Amino acid sequence: MSVQEYLDKHMLSRKLEDAVNAAVRAKTPDPVLFISNHMKKSVQSVITKVKARQILDSRGIPTVEVDLHTNKGVFRASVPSGDSSGMYEAVELRDGDKGVYLGNGVAKAVKNINDKISEALVGMDPTLQSQIDQAMIDLDKTEKKGELGANAILAVSIAACKAGAAEKEACFSQVPLYRHIADLYGKVSPMLPVPAFTVISGGKHAGNNLAIQEIMILPTGANRFVEALQMGTETYHHLKAVITEKYGTHDCNVGESGGFAPNEAIRRAGYTDKIQIALDVAATNFCIGTRYDLDFKSPQKSGQNFLSAEDMVELYRELCNDFPIVSIEDPFDKEDWEHIKRFSSTGICQVVGDDLLMSNVKRIERAILEYACNALLLKINQVGTVTEVIEVVKQAKEAHWGVVTSHRCGETIDSFIADLSVGLSVGQIKAGAPCRGERLEKYIQVSFLFLMLMELVHFCGLLQILTC
Numbered sequence: 278m279s280v281q282e283y284l285d286k287h288m289l290s291r292k293l294e295d296a297v298n299a300a301v302r303a304k305t306p307d308p309v310l311f312i313s314n315h316m317k318k319s320v321q322s323v324i325t326k327v328k329a330r331q332i333l334d335s336r337g338i339p340t341v342e343v344d345l346h347t348n349k350g351v352f353r354a355s356v357p358s359g360d361s362s363g364m365y366e367a368v369e370l371r372d373g374d375k376g377v378y379l380g381n382g383v384a385k386a387v388k389n390i391n392d393k394i395s396e397a398l399v400g401m402d403p404t405l406q407s408q409i410d411q412a413m414i415d416l417d418k419t420e421k422k423g424e425l426g427a428n429a430i431l432a433v434s435i436a437a438c439k440a441g442a443a444e445k446e447a448c449f450s451q452v453p454l455y456r457h458i459a460d461l462y463g464k465v466s467p468m469l470p471v472p473a474f475t476v477i478s479g480g481k482h483a484g485n486n487l488a489i490q491e492i493m494i495l496p497t498g499a500n501r502f503v504e505a506l507q508m509g510t511e512t513y514h515h516l517k518a519v520i521t522e523k524y525g526t527h528d529c530n531v532g533e534s535g536g537f538a539p540n541e542a543i544r545r546a547g548y549t550d551k552i553q554i555a556l557d558v559a560a561t562n563f564c565i566g567t568r569y570d571l572d573f574k575s576p577q578k579s580g581q582n583f584l585s586a587e588d589m590v591e592l593y594r595e596l597c598n599d600f601p602i603v604s605i606e607d608p609f610d611k612e613d614w615e616h617i618k619r620f621s622s623t624g625i626c627q628v629v630g631d632d633l634l635m636s637n638v639k640r641i642e643r644a645i646l647e648y649a650c651n652a653l654l655l656k657i658n659q660v661g662t663v664t665e666v667i668e669v670v671k672q673a674k675e676a677h678w679g680v681v682t683s684h685r686c687g688e689t690i691d692s693f694i695a696d697l698s699v700g701l702s703v704g705q706i707k708a709g710a711p712c713r714g715e716r717l718e719k720y721i722q723v724s725f726l727f728l729m730l731m732e733l734v735h736f737c738g739l740l741q742i743l744t745c
Contacts (some may be wrong), residue, residue: 370426458700498551652679695722
């Protein structure tokens with residue numbers, strides 16, 4: 278094929294002429310760079326390759342990272358992992374070889390991406406998120422993504438979402454990821470979430486005697502997200518000083534989510550007029566039969582002081598009366614529908630379903646019908662694709678529930694859930710304590726999005742003035 282035939286086949290002469298004309302009109306000082314960028318934009322982006330690898334999460338346990346290649350760039354995503362998996366959530370694929378990473382390797386999931394998913398997605402338009410996700414679901418052929426692995430599918434889904442955002446343009450620049458997610462949802466008014474900072478860790482996340490899993494602070498009195506971040510961080514360090522003084526440095530250890538783990542809860546820590554409290558009880562972990570053992574972590578006391586579900590209801594009433602508690606997550610065992618419904622009906626506080634729901638469509642539907650709770654804890658790896666995550670959020674919002682986007686104890690530096698929270702306007706984000714890089718990445722990204730939104734408002738205001 279001659280050069281001229283090649284140019285004619287791909288209409289390159291016309292495209293190059295259009296690029297040169299655009300450069301002339303723009304009076305660009307660097308025509309080569311301008312023409313190069315213009316040519317890139319004129320070509321529809323397609324997925325050219327998907328390459329996965331095994332990395333380690335914040336606990337040193339393997340997880341999946343993906344580089345999704347298009348003809349316009351490379352887009353990376355990595356997935357988090359939880360401490361345990363429930364029977365109703367999407368399945369993480371682990372290798373099971375006890376001689377390698379104690380059975381936690383993800384070589385099978387990586388191989389599935391490199392050998393199967395990549396082949397299925399090459400040539401697809403990255404802006405077509407639902408089609409990409411459906412192609413992987415069809416390839417997997419199982420209800421809970423157990424064949425390819427939800428960890429494999431989700432990593433590719435997030436990477437594709439990032440590539441889809443990069444393909445779009447608005448106001449002379451690339452569309453931010455949060456805006457692309459908002460477009461996928463069908464909503465055009467992103468909202469910054471209230472952060473829920475872990476300040477005291479207990480339960481399975483810490484080596485102390487505290488039964489409940491987390492005590493969090495919500496800077497609801499902040500006017501801006503950056504102010505909320507400052508309030509949360511200052512309170513966190515204030516607590517560290519108080520705990521060190523009262524209990525010694527040995528009780529200032531850090532749990533898996535970054536929160537300090539003293540032997541008792543700290544009742545106040547500055548900004549008391551602007552901060553409220555949230556609890557993640559994770560009551561399933563200390564429910565034995567129909568009773569609850571708040572001393573389950575104390576061998577000498579365990580089994581001696583059980584509380585009934587009715588006792589727990591009264592305990593929560595007292596706590597909410599004595600402290601500014603506005604949200605309680607998993608106050609009862611994940612199958613104790615009767616008492617979580619009874620507690621929710623009191624209207625004392627937001628009741629969040631985590632183990633109760635596991636981000637599962639059918640469990641959420643039941644909870645909506647039975648008025649079991651009024652907020653969803655959203656863990657994206659329990660769902661498995663960006664498209665399904667969006668549908669789950671829609672389901673919760675249509676029921677007028679709150680939505681709390683959540684990290685996992687095994688995190689990576691990927692900040693996708695920050696953009697997801699803003700794009701879906703979920704209202705709350707739970708990403709651990711304001712320390713450790715993998716936690717801070719999420720909060721810092723939301724802060725960056727706040728600044729970006731402020732710049733956008735300023736720009737749109739100037740644009741409105743100029744066009745009047």
